[in-house]
Amino acid sequence: MDPRQKCVTCFAPGHITGFFTIHDNDDPAFKGTTGCGIVLNRGVTAKVCVGPDITGTEIFLNGSKKQASVTSHLVASLSCEPVRIESHADIPVGCGFGASGAGALAISYCLNDLFSLGLTQNEIVEAAHIAEVVGGGGLGDVEAQAYGGPVIRKRPAPITKGGLLDRIVSPSFSVHCVVLGKLSTKTTLADSSVTGKINIAGKTAMKNLLQSPTIEEFMRQSRSFSFELGLLSKGAEDIIEAVENVGGFASQAMLGDAVFAVAGPECTDTAIWEVMSEFGTVFSSTVAGTD
């Protein structure tokens, strides 16, 4: 490595959306989602380097070179020099855990520091949001990821463009997940019959959640939302049913072929973990609370 190289490393957390509504806009800064999701303590760590030996931008995700469109848009908007980016995700990629948003946010923090851009946090979120929308990643993950906890996205888009965030009041809790497969956000959101259902079910879920803003209600509304959309695989339905049989709450991570679950008053985290591990490898994470 050239000793004149300068590198910055930053982390951003993963995010599971339980339900959402799409707010379309020709301007990517204003396009976004409202909805509710939970921010994890696991996520993506990005290292961004600049130096005389780096002559073209290169992006590596978990050690493999990628043509990552979200990251490319971000570099084009925030950097005037080629950079080498190494992202490591300790969450599954392409499965509803907001890995592209976590990557975009972590890289924006790095570029701000590396090039002394002088951006505030909300401005960093705006840059990451635009890259996500233009590059076909998430539509509301980065706003939640920068805020943390169980996040209610009440108005779409970054705060700089009128977005409004709130939280469900809750102590910190554990979430347990099983991944069965990928679901491309870009392809799924390009299907107008799916987006039509998303917007009807998402509105109902938000209305019901705001009448009773608890984690249990979030899980119930997420479950109804995922059954309304009909994107659930048979395997995911089986896991949800098995978790409910031991007294827990479970739903589909949007947008992935994956299930996330939390314990209820009638069951422990260990019981959830044990029942889920019959279906595949369980990974668990903590969601920060409000107290």
Ligand SMILES: Nc1ncnc2c1ncn2[C@@H]1O[C@H](COP(=O)(O)OP(=O)(O)OP(=O)(O)O)[C@@H](O)[C@H]1O
């Ligand atoms: N940290 C990252 N750095 C660079 N590229 C990434 C990163 N995470 C995801 N990507 C790219 O984004 C694509 C997946 O995007 P997608 O939006 O479908 O998944 P996700 O963000 O993991 O989950 P979701 O948006 O469903 O919550 C992958 O094909 C990968 O190339």
Ligand SMILES: CC(C)(CO)[C@@H](O)C(=O)[O-]
């Ligand atoms: C679109 C989405 C469900 C998947 O990435 C998420 O980004 C969101 O809630 O906006």
